[in-house]
Amino acid sequence: MIDRYLSLDGAMGAEMQSELTPSDAVALLKDGVRRSTSGKVSVRDRQSLLNDAAGGQFPYAAVLSCIDSRAPVEQIFDAASGDLFVARVAGNVASPDLVASLEYATKYAGSKAILVLGHTRCGAVKGAWAGLEDGHLTGLLGRIQPAVKSTKSDRGEEGSPANLDACSAVNVRMTMEALRQDSAILSELESKGDIAIVGGVYDVATGEVSWLD
Numbered sequence: 042m043i044d045r046y047l048s049l050d051g052a053m054g055a056e057m058q059s060e061l062t063p064s065d066a067v068a069l070l071k072d073g074v075r076r077s078t079s080g081k082v083s084v085r086d087r088q089s090l091l092n093d094a095a096g097g098q099f100p101y102a103a104v105l106s107c108i109d110s111r112a113p114v115e116q117i118f119d120a121a122s123g124d125l126f127v128a129r130v131a132g133n134v135a136s137p138d139l140v141a142s143l144e145y146a147t148k149y150a151g152s153k154a155i156l157v158l159g160h161t162r163c164g165a166v167k168g169a170w171a172g173l174e175d176g177h178l179t180g181l182l183g184r185i186q187p188a189v190k191s192t193k194s195d196r197g198e199e200g201s202p203a204n205l206d207a208c209s210a211v212n213v214r215m216t217m218e219a220l221r222q223d224s225a226i227l228s229e230l231e232s233k234g235d236i237a238i239v240g241g242v243y244d245v246a247t248g249e250v251s252w253l254d
């Protein structure tokens with residue numbers, strides 16, 4: 042399946058998307074990181090991608106990630122136009138409109154995997170850890186508080202880089218669980234084996250992803 046993906050000239054089409062299994066989609070994400078970190082990125086013809094765009098979109102996966110400028114999702118996974126739905130919000134939290142976007146990406150647009158992607162050195166996690174309250178940030182950072190509480194009780198109160206990065210991983214796991222709890226659509230798709238829900242933490246310094254599954 043990876044060879045078939047790499048031999049694409051334009052965008053992924055309906056037939057290929059429908060033949061992908063959830064584990065194929067996760068394998069494509071993992072191979073994308075391998076290509077990015079090894080410098081062996083794939084190149085597809087821009088005009089072919091643009092031509093295919095008019096015919097619809099058949100992305101293989103959806104990624105819920107942070108807004109951080111050092112975590113450019115398509116680059117991380119060596120993805121082209123039409124490959125990925127990307128939902129971004131500070132701290133990669135499962136707020137309702139983001140959950141709805143993932144429901145659309147999977148149930149209505151056929152993506153086979155959801156990746157919750159946290160990252161190291163996350164400013165949202167750092168803010169939540171410090172108890173920052175300001176404007177709309179208060180509510181957003183409140184969604185990270187369960188991960189902060191859990192990490193502090195395991196590792197102590199010190200806001201060291203290692204503790205904050207550990208909190209990012211806990212936040213990813215809790216976000217994956219929130220998707221299952223808050224969305225009947227996503228939990229049903231997962232239990233039927235139609236999608237996989239996976240998690241990872243992107244290292245902004247190395248470009249690697251630590252997979253949590």
Ligand SMILES: [Zn+2]
Pocket residue numbers: 107108109131132133160162163164165166
């Ligand atoms: Zn972040």
